[in-house]
Amino acid sequence: MARTEFSETRTPRPRQVHRDERGYYFDPTARTWTALEPPTITWAPAPRDVAALLGVPVDEDVLVRDRLMGDPATRVPMQLATSYLPASVARGTRLAQRDTGPGGIYDRLEEGGHLLSWEEAVSARMPTPDEGARLRLPKGVPLLRIVRTATRDGLTVEVNDTRMSADAFEVGYRITRHPSAQPKA
Template sequence: MSAPNRPTFRRIADEIRAAIDNGTYAPGSKLPTDAELAAQMGVTRTLIGDALQLLTTDGIVTKTRKGTFVSSFTSKINRDANTRYTKSFRESTTADGTKARGAFDAELRARGLTPKTDLQVKRVVPPNHVADLLGIPANEVLVVSRARVMFAVKEDGDEVPVQVATSYLPGDIAFGTVLETPDTGEGGLISRLADLGHRQSRISETIQVRRPSEAEATALNLTEDQRVYEITHSARTATDRVVEVTNHILPVHLWNLTYAWDLEG
């Protein structure tokens, strides 16, 4: 009623969305082929494709060469920017008695998922905006880059990529230290930076939403029409030096973000 002349392809999308919500199509199951749906609904295959593309963009279904499948990820993961950087959360003990290895680890375990991270440590010349934040000349100085692709492993063993993040650490701090090794141990990067005498005291993050780059789309299994948060995170010490810049890329349909802070007078 609210939309009297709602186009057919949107009505079809609504219909299928409702069918997924009410359990007619279970998470992970295969939908009928476009051609079958077209026959059922008495429309062209083109229309079904348009309708399903809307659901694909929302992350509700995934289209492959083998058919259309209902996404198995339903609820969103919460990224709480404040607790995630506290020592207690980063080093929190998980259900199986092991200690969490950094913020992302604790975050996923809190949701009953098992985290898995692919890491590549390199020395690189950072992107300009990162060099800028680190206070070093552009296109010149090498820094340590810790590029991660993070997965949520479900109970059935399926690995879903949920985030890519790249941390940049100044060379004079990180070269030749544990910060260039794969496992940063209990409490993660932030704890190790503190060990090295660079305890972080103030964080700032800027957020934008955009289409994924080609590389991001591939890594996160996204289409060009989906959207990601890009969070540029920078941490400075009490002496006001930026000792870490991290670029987080998160599909918007998988995450909520939370922030909290005190007001001064």
């Protein structure tokens, strides 16, 4: 949800899952973005924090799908999005292919009526030299990092690590009232 006031140089990133003819997306701002370079698809160990979320050993290979996303008209990179999928879910499936088919990986993960649910954690950190170069970040600008975990039938089937300029984006969300915070009658 966008705030009523925010810096003109920052773009709000509301958090809600949407769907269109291309498949799921999590941010209306990024809906029109496309891969600015061919995505890389490899098998490699996940970073320690991602391996823990996937429930796999740190040295176990997982499917890694890495994309640099941005505005197709200006070619300006806006975010790095890396998906990690456990081998038990992805090996030998269309998930490991460049073209995962209509709707992308989430449609493949939901085949057979298995609905996904998601949780996210937001943090900030300094970019690696590669991240800074790919996102064209000025020196000293941190990353905003959104780590989304997709689960199906109680099993983590994907961790998506999205990184973007903390100077250009903010995360916005609605705050709901817990039953304990109801006004006194």
